[in-house]
Amino acid sequence: MKVGGLSSASGVSVATLKYYLREGLLHAGVATAVNQADYDDSHVRRVRLIRALLDLANLSLADIGRVLAAVDDEAVSVHDAFGIAQDAMVPARDRSSPAYAQAIADVAVFVRRHRLRVRPDAGVRWMLADALVALREANWDLDLTVFDERMPDALARAAVELSLVPPVDRVEQMEASVIGTIGLEVAVSALRRMALEHASWQRFGGARGRRPSAGRGTA
Amino acid sequence: MKVGGLSSASGVSVATLKYYLREGLLHAGVATAVNQADYDDSHVRRVRLIRALLDLANLSLADIGRVLAAVDDEAVSVHDAFGIAQDAMVPARDRSSPAYAQAIADVAVFVRRHRLRVRPDAGVRWMLADALVALREANWDLDLTVFDERMPDALARAAVELSLVPPVDRVEQMEASVIGTIGLEVAVSALRRMALEHASWQRFGGARGRRPSAGRGTA
Numbered sequence: 001m002k003v004g005g006l007s008s009a010s011g012v013s014v015a016t017l018k019y020y021l022r023e024g025l026l027h028a029g030v031a032t033a034v035n036q037a038d039y040d041d042s043h044v045r046r047v048r049l050i051r052a053l054l055d056l057a058n059l060s061l062a063d064i065g066r067v068l069a070a071v072d073d074e075a076v077s078v079h080d081a082f083g084i085a086q087d088a089m090v091p092a093r094d095r096s097s098p099a100y101a102q103a104i105a106d107v108a109v110f111v112r113r114h115r116l117r118v119r120p121d122a123g124v125r126w127m128l129a130d131a132l133v134a135l136r137e138a139n140w141d142l143d144l145t146v147f148d149e150r151m152p153d154a155l156a157r158a159a160v161e162l163s164l165v166p167p168v169d170r171v172e173q174m175e176a177s178v179i180g181t182i183g184l185e186v187a188v189s190a191l192r193r194m195a196l197e198h199a200s201w202q203r204f205g206g207a208r209g210r211r212p213s214a215g216r217g218t219a
Numbered sequence: 220m221k222v223g224g225l226s227s228a229s230g231v232s233v234a235t236l237k238y239y240l241r242e243g244l245l246h247a248g249v250a251t252a253v254n255q256a257d258y259d260d261s262h263v264r265r266v267r268l269i270r271a272l273l274d275l276a277n278l279s280l281a282d283i284g285r286v287l288a289a290v291d292d293e294a295v296s297v298h299d300a301f302g303i304a305q306d307a308m309v310p311a312r313d314r315s316s317p318a319y320a321q322a323i324a325d326v327a328v329f330v331r332r333h334r335l336r337v338r339p340d341a342g343v344r345w346m347l348a349d350a351l352v353a354l355r356e357a358n359w360d361l362d363l364t365v366f367d368e369r370m371p372d373a374l375a376r377a378a379v380e381l382s383l384v385p386p387v388d389r390v391e392q393m394e395a396s397v398i399g400t401i402g403l404e405v406a407v408s409a410l411r412r413m414a415l416e417h418a419s420w421q422r423f424g425g426a427r428g429r430r431p432s433a434g435r436g437t438a
Contacts, residue, residue, distance in 0.1 A: 196381065
């Protein structure tokens, strides 16, 4: 397909596609004439992945570039590429405070307690520590033991989720892993927020000050 | 405290604090002299909330302004303010595609099935629809029934979480609700990503190509 067809198939404007091409986020099509190239399904998939990382994960173009480099680098194993892509999904930030050092130590204890195969320098450790620091500064003195009972379920679900990744070629497998990680994360977060809105209605009452009867809606 | 003290207490530079003051995100201190003002704990809490919304939720300053307006508007109930704050945490985006219309209809069916008290125009519906669209475009044909069994647990957890919000004054209660929503969401997402890294190690093998023995680490 021409660039116009890629635009229709992906829902992204031609100008934006040309920008992705210039920035190296999107691989070039097969040149068919001066200033004309043919694009295929691999381009459609890649544009959708870029949009998901931009819109759902709020990543910068630089971070997206790192995720895509991991997806495309055939020299590293799928497992290592998955780790690199996960790390790129955790934004850089100043993490030098003493409160942060305490949080990262607490995360290490949690990882050991659950015997998680999470790399010592995995970005996801920082992500959990970021949340701990923010909550503690706001006087939610969160202890990670509150999550202990959830982890067996979370591990079982993660194994099922990865088993759903189609056993196609390496790039498609990586693309599906990344988009599944982000997409399901946003879905799960949305479900949690819906539950919070429902609980707020139960606790604080509806818009007109009506108080719900006890327990209604949770049966 | 002076602005320097607020900077130490919040870990945010004086220049950035002045920017928040100019943008109206942070309320003015009590003027004590020309170009000098006194700040208190309410300022420290507000700066931490702004940082959490910037760093953890990746919100724009405009969206943060909308969250803070809901926190501060005493004319609306706590429940309504919670809804407004939640809506501001869902970024604006073009949602005009037919795939999106299908997703939003699927979300409505899910909300009705679980009798959730989620407003018809709640931003969290768009958030879940965004995730559905991205996953479906990537050929993860997600059906929301896969989340049915999780919702009773999610509702019970949300009720517990809101019961932890300290029964202090309205603004502190709202600030704690917002930071709890975001902070716990990031924590839960991080735990899910850790589970995925662990599952990836089990499925695709470790860095040196070692294959784990079946089921190891999940006991």
